Amino acid sequence: MAITLNSGFTMPVIGLGVWRMESQQIKDLILNSIKIGYRHFDCAAKYKNEEEVGMALKEAFNRGLVKREDLFITTKVWNSDHGHVIEACKDSLKKLQLDYLDLYLVHFPVATRHTVVGATDSVKGEDGVLDIDTTISLETTWRAMEDLVSMGLVRSIGISNYDCFLTRDCLAYSKIKPAVNQIETHPYFQRDSLVKFCQKNGVCVTAHTPLGGATANTELFGSVSCLDDQVLKGLAEKYNKSAAQIALRWGIQRNTVVIPKSSRFERLKENFEVLDFEISKEDMELIGSMDKKHRTNQPAKFWGIDVYA
Numbered sequence: 001m002a003i004t005l006n007s008g009f010t011m012p013v014i015g016l017g018v019w020r021m022e023s024q025q026i027k028d029l030i031l032n033s034i035k036i037g038y039r040h041f042d043c044a045a046k047y048k049n050e051e052e053v054g055m056a057l058k059e060a061f062n063r064g065l066v067k068r069e070d071l072f073i074t075t076k077v078w079n080s081d082h083g084h085v086i087e088a089c090k091d092s093l094k095k096l097q098l099d100y101l102d103l104y105l106v107h108f109p110v111a112t113r114h115t116v117v118g119a120t121d122s123v124k125g126e127d128g129v130l131d132i133d134t135t136i137s138l139e140t141t142w143r144a145m146e147d148l149v150s151m152g153l154v155r156s157i158g159i160s161n162y163d164c165f166l167t168r169d170c171l172a173y174s175k176i177k178p179a180v181n182q183i184e185t186h187p188y189f190q191r192d193s194l195v196k197f198c199q200k201n202g203v204c205v206t207a208h209t210p211l212g213g214a215t216a217n218t219e220l221f222g223s224v225s226c227l228d229d230q231v232l233k234g235l236a237e238k239y240n241k242s243a244a245q246i247a248l249r250w251g252i253q254r255n256t257v258v259i260p261k262s263s264r265f266e267r268l269k270e271n272f273e274v275l276d277f278e279i280s281k282e283d284m285e286l287i288g289s290m291d292k293k294h295r296t297n298q299p300a301k302f303w304g305i306d307v308y309a
Helices: 023-036 050-062 079-096 138-150 164-173 192-200 214-221 230-239 243-253 265-272 281-288
Strands: 002-004 010-012 040-042 072-077 101-106 154-160 180-184 204-208
Touching: 010 072, 023 050, 023 265, 050 079, 072 079, 079 101, 079 138, 101 138, 101 180, 138 154, 138 164, 154 164, 164 192, 180 192, 192 204, 230 243, 230 281, 243 265, 243 281
Parallel strands: 040 072, 072 101, 101 154, 154 180, 180 204
Antiparallel strands: 002 010
């Protein structure tokens, strides 16, 4: 299953996110996921594992497991490279050992102090607050993103972690419309207004953290996992699926793309097996009633400033 983007290219509705994947695990995880059927991989310069992903992809191509044109590869420009978008994209392409990207995203709607291209620093001032660069507008960043398309380095461009108003602004000033807005959304953080706004205006929504971060975000941010909710557990029993599969299928039936992350083979396989059943309208509404407006990914913990405020 795939969604056709406003750029005309298709994007598989389920992908594998590589955030927090250990470098030594990536080769086996990528190769195994391709064997399972994954064709969509979500990367970012900030994840600091593009080189390992690139080596894994090269091996997959060399072994004939898949062809480049069969895959959909996403990566993202980090905050500190907003003034160096083209150089940052070329750096990611080099690390990934690719000639082009299927999708390149602005990782966060904030430019911060630049250090070295690809370093993905989050420099803070003496006050412990993220050092934001107020000389670079999001429109300036977007113009450089558009240049990447005309240069043939990127097929589609998009945004990430943008709210309704920033998305509206991007739609207003863009010559090439954002194809995707990648945001945190899951049963405990549904963001229905933002999802509907994007979809109404032809912007595909990709759900990062579609399982609410589960154990990893609980440990990192102290957040609550929706997978422990009795509603999801009850539906899992009803459909003979796991709570994670119910959450992912719910996301797909909202017409969003889901990119769960897992470092365990059995979970990789489980997360991919969500296309063989359908949640009823009544049960979709039941999950809809679970919304707690609970964001689990909180970079403010590290940046000293809430960029979502």
